[in-house]
Amino acid sequence: MPRWKPGAVERLQTAALELFDEQGFERTTVAEIVQRAGLTQRTFFNHFGDKREVLFGLSSELQQEIIGEIAAGDEALPPLDVVMRALETVADKMFEHRRAVVAHRYAVIAANPELLERELGKNAALTEAIAAALRARGGDPRAAYLAAGLAMLAQQVAFRAWTRPGETRALRDLLPQALSSLRATLAHDPEAG
């Protein structure tokens, strides 16, 4: 592989997101994406099966990373803490260095109901995979399911803050803050025992 190839994925992603944003997902072609990126269709199809994969191609890698971190996590920690540490590690590894692209991706997805449904499906599958990874550590199935659901809700809250214009705090720091906000919301419930 030539030396310039490692940047091709990011160049294609950036070009695709710009075009999706400017003219909509449906109306953008692969030919336009490669032209904007200054690359060839061959390079595009070396990395992506179609234009949809530019948006969702990283989701299996993300899932593998998170599951790997959970499997390697401290056995003494409770399930929720294991998942939160995994999300924090993966935040540094996969998201922190490309906040603008991730924010841009979310804006494009939120504007297209079909893409949004697909994203929600991916998130639900990730939640199930996290619960399965917790069960594989010997955890109680119900505790695993609750921890996975709460961690994914915290992730969603943290992402929302992290991608807000002007926000400078790191995603790894916003994750425990999101969990604290959820804890405070539950604690304010007067029905709490």
Add this chain to the structure above:
Amino acid sequence: MPRWKPGAVERLQTAALELFDEQGFERTTVAEIVQRAGLTQRTFFNHFGDKREVLFGLSSELQQEIIGEIAAGDEALPPLDVVMRALETVADKMFEHRRAVVAHRYAVIAANPELLERELGKNAALTEAIAAALRARGGDPRAAYLAAGLAMLAQQVAFRAWTRPGETRALRDLLPQALSSLRATLAHDPEAG
């Protein structure tokens, strides 16, 4: 309208769910649904636009009921409590008397990725509508978003228990239990202050 009409919707839903379960959603036709229900295609199309609507037709009514309860809720209560009371009231009104049909519907949806994505999209829209209803009461936007997310997670946990074979407790009772389980999961986090 003839006297037997009020039962038509439930007969069509039951017939459709049986057929989706037996032979899959894609392979089931409206003709088969009306034959199984002992009704006419005309009756079917009086109530549903297509076979998909048999599964999702109630979602706008559900949203309206929940939003109505939130708008009418006690102004002194914190947002999460307002939403939970709304969900409990709507559980009695729309779900409790038809547990088998609701459980059957969830099984059909869970077996079909496209239907599942649509269901997740409906749930996300409901979460946004709940947050908007809380903001309309004068609530802080961030608190509204957190309360809506937690309430919908509790709803999901409670539904999962309520639709489990052999479960006899009412959904309205499982809802606060789900919230307590989420609170306990968060409390067990050693990073908690």
